[in-house]
Amino acid sequence: MNASAIPDHIQVKLDHAQAFHLRIKETCLTHIDAPSDKHLKRISVYMGEMSQAIRSALNNTMWDFCETKIKPAVSQGEYNKIRWSHDFPLESENLRFVQSKTRALRNIAQGYPAIYQFLESVQPYHKDYEFLASIRVLSNDTSHTIPVQVRHDDIRQMLFPGASAPSIRGNEVVVQWSPEQPATSYTIPAYVDKLTMYIATDRTWHIFLMSTDGRTHFSPTPFSKMAPSRVSNLLTDFYALG
Numbered sequence: 001m002n003a004s005a006i007p008d009h010i011q012v013k014l015d016h017a018q019a020f021h022l023r024i025k026e027t028c029l030t031h032i033d034a035p036s037d038k039h040l041k042r043i044s045v046y047m048g049e050m051s052q053a054i055r056s057a058l059n060n061t062m063w064d065f066c067e068t069k070i071k072p073a074v075s076q077g078e079y080n081k082i083r084w085s086h087d088f089p090l091e092s093e094n095l096r097f098v099q100s101k102t103r104a105l106r107n108i109a110q111g112y113p114a115i116y117q118f119l120e121s122v123q124p125y126h127k128d129y130e131f132l133a134s135i136r137v138l139s140n141d142t143s144h145t146i147p148v149q150v151r152h153d154d155i156r157q158m159l160f161p162g163a164s165a166p167s168i169r170g171n172e173v174v175v176q177w178s179p180e181q182p183a184t185s186y187t188i189p190a191y192v193d194k195l196t197m198y199i200a201t202d203r204t205w206h207i208f209l210m211s212t213d214g215r216t217h218f219s220p221t222p223f224s225k226m227a228p229s230r231v232s233n234l235l236t237d238f239y240a241l242g
Helices: 008-018 022-034 037-073 076-082 096-097 103-113 112-123 131-140 220-240
Strands: 146-156 167-169 172-175 184-187 191-192 196-197 204-211
Touching: 008 037, 008 172, 008 220, 022 096, 022 196, 022 204, 022 220, 037 076, 037 103, 037 131, 037 146, 037 204, 037 220, 076 103, 096 112, 103 112, 112 184, 112 220, 131 220, 184 191, 204 220
Parallel strands: none
Antiparallel strands: 146 204, 167 172, 172 184, 191 196, 196 204
């Protein structure tokens, strides 16, 4: 399976979502140089716009399916009830999915069991798809500012699981991740993917955290990098089912 299975109009939305990753990363670095609430709000807006694009891609996928598969198989009156009620399902628990009153989902369960099973398998309550819960919250809350928390850590107090304490050499932070591997040097300022942290100075590292509903926390940089590609893979599998 390859990305060409995704229709062009859906791929446009996924590409739009992916474009926000660089903006988020650049804004994080800008905030480190000159801390400002404006930068934090920009990150929130970019995250919201990215999530809106992803949610739109998912919903348009369901629209396509209903238009091509369900519409020809039901009466016009029934489809008129379906056509405005077929968002891509994103439920927090299995019971809510199974008991969903969405007409489109009920028709899919009856006529397309393989599609129904696939949709159930990618719900946020499954381990590999928890990130979709954050997409749902972010896309719903873009009319409000989603807070971005920033934590500052003294590098000397940080714990590196399996690695030796970092050392400072001029304008570089050096970390020995494991005895078997060569040490890795990060020129300050820099972003360290492995830790989802930004090195601001020789002593201070910044951790940016998103808080969507008061409970969920994740780093916006890796999230914005991974979420669009993961949804792309999900939709490639969906369209491969026919």
